[in-house]
Amino acid sequence: MRIRLISGAITLAACAGSSLAQANFGLVGYSENFNSMGTSGTAAPTGWRHFATSFGSNSTWGTSIPASGASSVATDAVTTAATVLTATTTPTTNANNGFNAAASAGNTADRVLATAPTTVAGAIIQLELRNNTGGIMTAGDTLTISFDTVRYNVASSANQLPGYWLFASVNGTTWTNVxxxxxxxxxxxxxxxTVGVTARSVGYVLPSNWNAGTSIYFRWVDDNATQTSPDQIIGLNNVSIVPAPGVIALAGMGGLLVARRRR
Ligand SMILES: [Ca+2]
Ligand SMILES: [Ca+2]
Known part of the structure; x- marks a missing residue:
């Protein structure tokens, strides 16, 4: 009976979330491979949005990407409109609308959300993730974020800030570099x-509680490099966000407590 109540609570929460714009973080975490975009989709999966920064140029960000202040990751609101993606196989030119790209010409079923900023400071891929575990993730809990960066081309000179810088926000306004x-x-x-794939896995320690039913945000930020135009075109693939092992059990107990209170 208790188990049915818990699973009912989670199912209800999942249904509520699916009609909204957020992606859902459940007891086993969250993953996205972007393959649901297909070969012709022009929108990112639920919870995701791509946009170019509203400011700057390829010289705005020099040796680092600032999380706060003027011309920073915090400058553009989390409600910034998503661009209409260009569906392609392997991108070769700059485009501030971003791409639904293939992982490679030989693997078009494996889709990637790709960026190639031009004229602005950079491109942002944003994820809004809702705590759908039924419990509270507490301050100090660690989320492990893993993702692949697909490197589509060889730029004529190496870029100063290659790849994606990852940022997180628990309130949608204050950002920190992960x-x-x-x-x-x-x-x-x-x-x-070079052309290829870089895998990265990094821990993010929650700075405050992540309450059930609320969202946190992640941003993968691609600098528009001064060194070359286009700079190295890259894409995001195979994102996985999971709680540290002990946290899963705690979140499960949280769900149990919630279910008990509702009886
Ligand atoms: Ca994929
Ligand atoms: Ca870049």
Missing amino acids: STVASPNPTITTVPN
């Missing part, structure tokens, strides 16, 4: 100026 000693922001060593 970077650790074990998994720092990308460099030309980890995201080389």
